[in-house]
Amino acid sequence: MIKFKVVLIPKYILTISSGKPEELMTVDIVFSRKKVAKITKEKIEYEDVLYVPGSTLKGVLRTSACRVASILGYTCCNEVEPSRIETKHRNMNKICHVCELFGYPGGPKSLIRVGDGEIEKEYVDYTTRLAVDDAMGVGRDGALFTSETIVGNGSITFPIWILRDDIWIQRLILMSLVELVYNGIGRGSGIGLKIVEARGFDRKDEIVSQLLDLLERGVEF
Numbered sequence: 001m002i003k004f005k006v007v008l009i010p011k012y013i014l015t016i017s018s019g020k021p022e023e024l025m026t027v028d029i030v031f032s033r034k035k036v037a038k039i040t041k042e043k044i045e046y047e048d049v050l051y052v053p054g055s056t057l058k059g060v061l062r063t064s065a066c067r068v069a070s071i072l073g074y075t076c077c078n079e080v081e082p083s084r085i086e087t088k089h090r091n092m093n094k095i096c097h098v099c100e101l102f103g104y105p106g107g108p109k110s111l112i113r114v115g116d117g118e119i120e121k122e123y124v125d126y127t128t129r130l131a132v133d134d135a136m137g138v139g140r141d142g143a144l145f146t147s148e149t150i151v152g153n154g155s156i157t158f159p160i161w162i163l164r165d166d167i168w169i170q171r172l173i174l175m176s177l178v179e180l181v182y183n184g185i186g187r188g189s190g191i192g193l194k195i196v197e198a199r200g201f202d203r204k205d206e207i208v209s210q211l212l213d214l215l216e217r218g219v220e221f
Contacts (some may be wrong), residue, residue, distance in 0.1 A: 001161060001163060001165070001200055002161070002165055002170065002196070002201060003066075003198075004057075004159075004161075004162070004195050004196070004199035005158065005195070005196045005197050006057070006117075006157070006158050006177065006195060007156070007193065007195075008155060008156045008157075008158070009191060010154060010155075011220065016087070028074055033049065033051070036049045037046075039132060042066075049118060050118070050209075051116040051118050051119060052119065052158075053116055054113075054114035054116050055114070055116075056118060057158050058112065059103070060111075060183075061177070062098065063178050064180045065098045065101065065102065065175075065176040066078055066081050066181055067172070068172070068176055069097055069098055071171060071175070072175060074168060074172060075092065075097050076096050076097065077089060077092065077097075082104060085099060085104050086106070089107075095108065097168060098100065098172075100197060101169055101173070110162045111162060111164050112160065112161070112162050112163070112173070113161040113162075113163070114158055115160070115161075117157060117158040118156070118157055119155075119156050120154045120155060121145070165202065170201055171205070171208055172209045173208050174201075174211035174212060177193060177195070177215055178214065180192050180193060181219045181221050190196050191216055191220070191221070192220065193218070193219050194216065194218035195215040196216070197215065198212060
């Protein structure tokens, strides 16, 4: 099994809408929250922890994997609807590499597990912006919204586990992480990304070694 953590570092500010706005009545876009027990000798206390669901990062990683698979010589069906995935795989006479790694409804289970990404609470602030009309590319008059954002030196850390250690899997997930930096996640001004506490990668493979070294140093766009 391969284990590592991915640290996302906003360059300026970052917003990822994953929570329910009613949790903070005056804020329109919020992070998810959960209660975590903090045990002391005297009592158990519960505190709010802000987080981004692991499924959010996993979904973005899958999209990144679709973009880079062919660069590495691997296959991707480029489908999301289950019946179309099955049809494409039949035409290919095999399950594509991306679906084998990430799984799909009615098919093999995913080989990758992504835990929730905890947010450093002290770096969360509120930002008010003007909503933009996506079709026209201009601001909408009077359409202001407030969002929770990560600012300053804040970060989000996601634990990741990969259940098999095939070289192609290692290459594909590492290249997908590099690609993620350039296409981003959430709303913001770009991210930096680095891997920490990596275990189980085969550094004897030249491509794995180069990508892992790059990600351990940190990549930003």
